[in-house]
Amino acid sequence: MKQLIMMVSHINGDSSFGFAALSLRVPIGLILMAHGAQKLFAMFGGYGLEGTGQWMETLGLTPGYLMALMAGSAEFFGGMMIVLGLLTRVSALLITITMLVAIFAVHINNGLFISSNGYEYALALLAVSVSLGFSGAGRYSLDALINKRLAG
Numbered sequence: 001m002k003q004l005i006m007m008v009s010h011i012n013g014d015s016s017f018g019f020a021a022l023s024l025r026v027p028i029g030l031i032l033m034a035h036g037a038q039k040l041f042a043m044f045g046g047y048g049l050e051g052t053g054q055w056m057e058t059l060g061l062t063p064g065y066l067m068a069l070m071a072g073s074a075e076f077f078g079g080m081m082i083v084l085g086l087l088t089r090v091s092a093l094l095i096t097i098t099m100l101v102a103i104f105a106v107h108i109n110n111g112l113f114i115s116s117n118g119y120e121y122a123l124a125l126l127a128v129s130v131s132l133g134f135s136g137a138g139r140y141s142l143d144a145l146i147n148k149r150l151a152g
Helices: 002-012 018-040 048-058 065-084 087-111 120-135 141-152
Strands: none
Touching: 018 048, 018 065, 018 120, 048 065, 065 087, 065 120
């Protein structure tokens, strides 16, 4: 069991990045959590699973309810894990996939700029998630703490 935990920790493990990763993780994670809460819980002006699912059906993302649940969960729980720095690389991969779907299913035909519902915002979230996927959570994270405890 300890070997499995060490392997997963290594995948998500400590990196030499300290405040750089933390300064990306916290605001982006909170933003993702808010967007996920819109989809899952109808908070912050969101439509909840039913409304978001119906909208996703109009885009051809079926079944809409399941797609809303998956996107909302990836954003909310993935964002939470990114804030905590726990399983960061796995969470970043889920966010990367979610943002790619958002870009190509929703925003790509609207151009770059967010003012015309373009993909610039999703692209920024994609870039941060890819960066965290490569760098890991950094020194100030639960991933690093787990690695330190398992190594010592």
